[in-house]
Amino acid sequence: MRRPLIAPENDYSALNHGGEIVPTLRVSVVIPVYNRVELLKRTLAGLVAQTYPSDLMQVVVSDDGSDEDVPAAVAESRDSLDVRVLRRDHDGYGAGQARNLGAMSSADADVYVFFDADSVPDRDAVSRHAAWHHLASDLVVIGSRHHVDLSELAPDEISAGGPTLRDLAFGADDVDWHNQRSEDFRDILHRRTASLRTGDEAFRSLVSSNFSVDAKAFERAGGFSADFRRWGGEDTELGWRLWNDGAFFIDASSAAMYHQTQEDSGPAGWRDEQRKLNEGLIRSKIPHRFYRTEGGVINEAPKVTVIIHGSRAGRLDDLADQLLRQRLDDLEVIVTGFGESANPFIERRTADPRFSSAASTEDAVKASKGEFVALLHGEAAPDHRLLSRSVAAIERRPRLGYVTAAYGIQYQDSTVVFRTDVDIDHMDNQWDSGLPIFGMTRRRDLMKSLKTGASVNEAWQWVVDNLDHVSHNAPLVWLPSENRDQAPEGFGPPTSTRSEAMSDLKKGGMRAAKAPMRVAKAILTGSNYRYVANPGRPEPNQVNSPTVNYIGWSGHQNLGDEAMLLATRQLLPWAEVSPGMPSAGMLMLGGGTLINRGYLRKLKAHDSPRVERVIFGTGVANPEYWTEPKEKPEEWAAFVESCAMVGVRGPISESVLDGWGVRSPITVIGDPALSLQPTGGIESVDGRVVVSPAFTRGLLWGESDQAVFSAFARLIKTLRSEGRDVWVLSAFPGDDRHIIEMMRQADAPDLPYLAAHDDPQPALDLLATADLVVAERLHAAVLAAAAGSLPLMVEYRPKLRDFAASVALDDLVIKTDSVGGDALTSLARDALEGRTSLLAVMNQQVDLLRRKQVEAADRLHTFF
Numbered sequence: 001m002r003r004p005l006i007a008p009e010n011d012y013s014a015l016n017h018g019g020e021i022v023p024t025l026r027v028s029v030v031i032p033v034y035n036r037v038e039l040l041k042r043t044l045a046g047l048v049a050q051t052y053p054s055d056l057m058q059v060v061v062s063d064d065g066s067d068e069d070v071p072a073a074v075a076e077s078r079d080s081l082d083v084r085v086l087r088r089d090h091d092g093y094g095a096g097q098a099r100n101l102g103a104m105s106s107a108d109a110d111v112y113v114f115f116d117a118d119s120v121p122d123r124d125a126v127s128r129h130a131a132w133h134h135l136a137s138d139l140v141v142i143g144s145r146h147h148v149d150l151s152e153l154a155p156d157e158i159s160a161g162g163p164t165l166r167d168l169a170f171g172a173d174d175v176d177w178h179n180q181r182s183e184d185f186r187d188i189l190h191r192r193t194a195s196l197r198t199g200d201e202a203f204r205s206l207v208s209s210n211f212s213v214d215a216k217a218f219e220r221a222g223g224f225s226a227d228f229r230r231w232g233g234e235d236t237e238l239g240w241r242l243w244n245d246g247a248f249f250i251d252a253s254s255a256a257m258y259h260q261t262q263e264d265s266g267p268a269g270w271r272d273e274q275r276k277l278n279e280g281l282i283r284s285k286i287p288h289r290f291y292r293t294e295g296g297v298i299n300e301a302p303k304v305t306v307i308i309h310g311s312r313a314g315r316l317d318d319l320a321d322q323l324l325r326q327r328l329d330d331l332e333v334i335v336t337g338f339g340e341s342a343n344p345f346i347e348r349r350t351a352d353p354r355f356s357s358a359a360s361t362e363d364a365v366k367a368s369k370g371e372f373v374a375l376l377h378g379e380a381a382p383d384h385r386l387l388s389r390s391v392a393a394i395e396r397r398p399r400l401g402y403v404t405a406a407y408g409i410q411y412q413d414s415t416v417v418f419r420t421d422v423d424i425d426h427m428d429n430q431w432d433s434g435l436p437i438f439g440m441t442r443r444r445d446l447m448k449s450l451k452t453g454a455s456v457n458e459a460w461q462w463v464v465d466n467l468d469h470v471s472h473n474a475p476l477v478w479l480p481s482e483n484r485d486q487a488p489e490g491f492g493p494p495t496s497t498r499s500e501a502m503s504d505l506k507k508g509g510m511r512a513a514k515a516p517m518r519v520a521k522a523i524l525t526g527s528n529y530r531y532v533a534n535p536g537r538p539e540p541n542q543v544n545s546p547t548v549n550y551i552g553w554s555g556h557q558n559l560g561d562e563a564m565l566l567a568t569r570q571l572l573p574w575a576e577v578s579p580g581m582p583s584a585g586m587l588m589l590g591g592g593t594l595i596n597r598g599y600l601r602k603l604k605a606h607d608s609p610r611v612e613r614v615i616f617g618t619g620v621a622n623p624e625y626w627t628e629p630k631e632k633p634e635e636w637a638a639f640v641e642s643c644a645m646v647g648v649r650g651p652i653s654e655s656v657l658d659g660w661g662v663r664s665p666i667t668v669i670g671d672p673a674l675s676l677q678p679t680g681g682i683e684s685v686d687g688r689v690v691v692s693p694a695f696t697r698g699l700l701w702g703e704s705d706q707a708v709f710s711a712f713a714r715l716i717k718t719l720r721s722e723g724r725d726v727w728v729l730s731a732f733p734g735d736d737r738h739i740i741e742m743m744r745q746a747d748a749p750d751l752p753y754l755a756a757h758d759d760p761q762p763a764l765d766l767l768a769t770a771d772l773v774v775a776e777r778l779h780a781a782v783l784a785a786a787a788g789s790l791p792l793m794v795e796y797r798p799k800l801r802d803f804a805a806s807v808a809l810d811d812l813v814i815k816t817d818s819v820g821g822d823a824l825t826s827l828a829r830d831a832l833e834g835r836t837s838l839l840a841v842m843n844q845q846v847d848l849l850r851r852k853q854v855e856a857a858d859r860l861h862t863f864f
Helices: 037-048 070-075 095-104 125-133 155-159 165-170 186-192 215-221 234-244 270-277 279-285 313-324 339-347 361-367 386-396 421-430 443-450 456-466 498-504 559-571 600-606 633-641 651-659 705-721 733-745 760-767 778-786 799-806 823-833 835-861
Strands: 027-033 057-063 083-087 111-115 119-121 139-148 210-214 248-260 304-309 331-336 355-358 372-377 402-410 415-418 438-442 469-479 529-531 547-551 576-578 586-589 592-595 612-620 645-648 688-692 725-730 753-755 772-775 790-795 813-815
Touching: 027 037, 027 095, 027 125, 037 057, 037 070, 037 119, 037 155, 037 248, 057 070, 057 095, 070 083, 095 215, 095 234, 111 125, 111 215, 125 139, 125 210, 125 248, 139 165, 139 234, 165 248, 210 215, 210 248, 215 234, 234 248, 234 279, 234 443, 270 279, 304 313, 304 361, 304 386, 313 331, 313 339, 331 339, 331 361, 339 355, 355 361, 361 443, 361 456, 372 386, 372 443, 386 402, 386 438, 386 469, 402 421, 415 421, 421 469, 438 443, 438 456, 443 456, 547 600, 559 576, 559 592, 559 612, 559 760, 559 778, 559 835, 586 600, 600 633, 612 651, 612 799, 612 835, 645 651, 645 835, 651 799, 688 705, 688 778, 705 725, 705 733, 705 823, 725 733, 725 760, 733 753, 753 760, 760 778, 772 778, 772 823, 778 790, 778 799, 778 835, 790 799, 790 823, 790 835, 799 813, 813 823, 823 835
Parallel strands: 027 057, 027 111, 057 083, 139 248, 304 331, 304 372, 331 355, 402 469, 529 753, 547 576, 547 586, 586 612, 592 612, 612 645, 688 725, 688 772, 725 753, 772 790, 790 813
Antiparallel strands: 111 210, 119 248, 139 210, 372 438, 402 415, 402 438
């Protein structure tokens, strides 16, 4: 038995589509038509050639009052196809109603497949639609649409399997469907949403020319709206209702349809004109922010449905007044659980469609029309900003699941605020309803559970257990003090009299607040110590520059991360690149080893189908070392495939992504910091060697930082005994204490020392003077290569080997568990002896990567 899918967002990846499926579902293919019967003949011929079992497939041609002879055209295929014709009188634009007519006449169908009469289905289209529906109920499967001139191909050639439509469209019968996208807005939408699996806009992909839907889901939704009397928007509006009802939308690009371009009808631009005339209707019916941005109107589908639970009938009038004073006025209110006692309240508002009642919270959720459902205890008093702020919180982060708020209690001379997640949860549990005092989520996420037979309480718990959330720190929900009959009074300053509230409400056992952490920063001083301050962020070169939200580990006094951010800004002078930039047009995963290291959650916090996303010089944490990844590789693969451009640091990163099954093109562009250059005129100093060790807190091959620092100390001793000019570069403040101890161990406490934590330029200038740079810190090696100096890499984690491979220095890498004895010193001598030839190869590769970075940056500019 097929069951509804339940998963966060629109993540249908749990459905195993790779196995063999024995067809059992009855499919009804519905084709609305208005004239153009020559195109219809080819469409029917394409259905004759379908690979889905003919005894499980019927075809309904729904004639929207054509002037041409549709039955005669259909008769030509009747011997090879189970097909019938239905007709309705033509009354303006009626494609949606024609589709409803065809679907509702197919009483025994499990699945409806909708094709347009001007398009020919690929031979496997029906099979690939149906395959998904065999895996779960309540699916909407979105096929792809491609444009081909079929005027030279007769219907009998199509039905007989002559020259394949794939050959005509793609030049080959064996098609990589993932890279053969539809030639419309869905191309970008499907990519940005990882094939519709993420975000909150998958419903927009429903274009009626090629989609299928579970028959019961279509019937529950009521089919296409009869209100659309002009072209445009009726399919999107149906998609919204299915989406809001908890359906999952599937990207099935292999279920292809070939639009016949030879007889496109109507003057140029007529579709845009017609759809524009429907904008008011669309905004009233679809509350999603893509279509509705303003309030002040009572809409057919409100933004928010407030479901009141757990109240007394006598409290409803006051609560209704508080809700009508909300800044967000695009709402409806459903009161639950009162029976006849709520009748006076409802009957007094008979003329106001925003108020209604339901016997239970389950009934209320099912009857609701809002995009969001706000569960509100009737004894609580909402601040006038509660709904507007809650909606804004979710819409700023479309991958967010739900919102809660701090609770306030006003006493005579003090205010107590419960704002931690633990406190809010504890308060909710004390009110004995099984539902939150206040909580807002998408109606869609509640409906997913309700369709499995869960209660609203269970549905809310699924939301809490499976979805990300935020909570308002401000007390936007006020609770009665000593008893529930006393209304909150005013807004006073928060105090620490929390124990008083706990006593009044008979609470206890709550978690104590965490004590603030004390952070101590050691400042090193000495004649040879130089601290370099952050030079600040350069201003963009243009007014109203494109904006890029940079995700990385910047702002922590780490030389490498600051170098990569600086380099990215220099490569993109036309843009404002900054971490934490709200409403940016591009989301960039920047340099650093970020993939597979916990950054997916940070990306999700800023992700949206409205935002272009790119990967720019990022490294992948190698599973060879990171055996227990912080995130699932399949989730990373989905994000990577959603990016407009994927540029990684090195070939090992590329290989890891390939191993995860990433199908998008991946380019090795190198570490972004390679694009930086030292100050002009700096010359190398004969015999100079710069060392840059790292304190890793034991997170390295061999798990011993002390052993590595001792190896560096031995190397320094040897180099100094040979007359070498040795300098130390500190790339992170956490290294400093250990570096000083290393210098003492090397009998060189006065060794020249540069601490360039924030500013890459002094580090570049120092590195440019060196014959050799022995670097455990990755970006000491990267900046050495950028400065034209030879780096020897002490690999504490695989990221150094990844970089070394990108600049053709694979042989100048030694793992930290192999530096014992004279191993490090021996490799340093080999590097110095082969320096000239190694530098020639490295410089050639650095130049290549720099060109690739410039090309990648130029490509990013085209996305704005």
